Amino acid sequence: MSTLIEKHIVSLLAEKDDRAIALLYENYGDTLYGVAHKVVKDQDLAQDVLQESFIKIWKKADSYDSSKAKLFTWLFRITRNTAIDKLRSVNNKANKEVQIDVSDVYNVGVKGISPDHMDIQDNLDKLEEKYRIVLEALFFEGMTQQEASEELDIPLGTIKSRLKIGLRELGKLYGTTLVLALILNLLL
Amino acid sequence: MKEKINTFLASDLLEKYLLGDISKEEAQQTERYIAMYPEVRESYEELQKNLQIFAQQYALPTPQGLKEAILSAAKQEKRLGRRFYKYAVAASVAIMLFAGTSYFLWDQNRSLQEENTLVTKQIKYLESNMMSQLEDMRNQFIVLNNPDTRKVQVKGKKEGKDLKAVAYINPVKKLSFINVGELPELPENKVFQLWAEVNGELVNLGIIKEFEDKEKLLAMPYGEKAIGYITVEPQGGNASPSVDNIVANISF
Secondary structure, three states, X not given: OOHHHHHHHHHHHHOOOXXXXXXXXXXXXXXHHHHHHHHHOOHHHHHHHHHHHHHHHHHOXXXXXXXXXXXHHHHXXXXXXXXXXXXXXXXXXXXXXXXXXXXXXXXXXXXXOOHHHHHHHHHHHHOOHXXXXXXXXXXOXXXXXXXXXXXXXXXXXXXXXXXXXXXXXXXXXXXXXXXXXXXXXXXX | OHHHHHHHHHXXXXXXXXXXXXXXXXXXXXXXXXHHOHHHHHHHHHHHHHHHHHHHOOOOXXXXXXXXXXXXHHHHHHHHHHHHHHHHHHHHXXXXXXXXXXXXXXXXXXXXXXXXXXXXXXHHHHHHHHHHHHHHHHHHHHXXXXXXXXXXXXXXXXXXXXXXXXXXXEOOOXXXXXXXXXXXXXXXXXXXXXXXXXXXXXXXXXXXXXXXXXXXXXXXXXXXXXXXEEEEEEOOOOOOOOHHHEEEEEEO
């Protein structure tokens, strides 16, 4: 993500210019949709979440403070929290309507992954399973560290260290891919 | 200092802040650290970068038509917002007008009430004033018309030689009045004063003013064997008369 586009979007948001929404969607839509999907594990719900998140982003546009968080961090927080709230409300409803088959609610319906996303998927696979599980529990399941520790049966201290190392590891992985890509680009 | 920063970085506050899963107090503390220490700021930047990388790995192509739905929803939201703004402005203006009118009416009501109290007081005062005057008039009328009323010419002497006054005395109704028709001129520092001796006590009836209505009757206290006096006293009147100064007697 180029900082130039980011700055442009931020200034459009501040002016309540609706071109900001289109640009946000083009640049962050896939990632945010993926985040929403990862949390709610359902295509229709993920679409609802993305739409609600964008409306929230649009409404809160003037409260975004670039000195406190990068644009993506802000977008991620809103989308993640909207998705977690959505999941909770759906779960509450599902708990009340006992008849509904659980598999209906959690239908994992990812049809296909484009080659672009495949590269990143490879990257993700490289991130050691034990870190990935912790990061996913904290980021997508909306668990607190304490809850993750109990759910995954991992001591709280280990959760904390895996979160730190996992996040740092990502940078390294991504860094090497970037360097490789650059070298490849130069060679070809 | 270094230790403080390391302790902070070792805690999970920065990670919690990154996700927004943090209490207000902790968020403020974290923001303070980010603002104050470059190491913390760098860590936060790195975490943000890595969060994006991590999240991008889950990216999925968005379904067709979703973009259009979101854009139109956002447009509608903007319109609603604008309409709400319009309503809000209209409502504010209405409230201000209402408040202004209310205040105006309240103020008007208050001053009218004040005026009302004042007018009522005035009416009561006039009423009692009129009653006492009527009572006076009635008494005068009774005295003047009553066959039992005696009319006594008051004659002056000394400085009061030219004084012309008539006293009306009614022993039945026990009322007496005096009408001072003409007062001789006195030096500037002297005045005529009216007295009555009732049951051996001298009662001060006040100074007779020169420009008083000639037709006006002055009420005098009535007493058996009472005597009225007119004296010449220094300017402002005297508390008790001196026999030397008597210029007229009115015997009942």
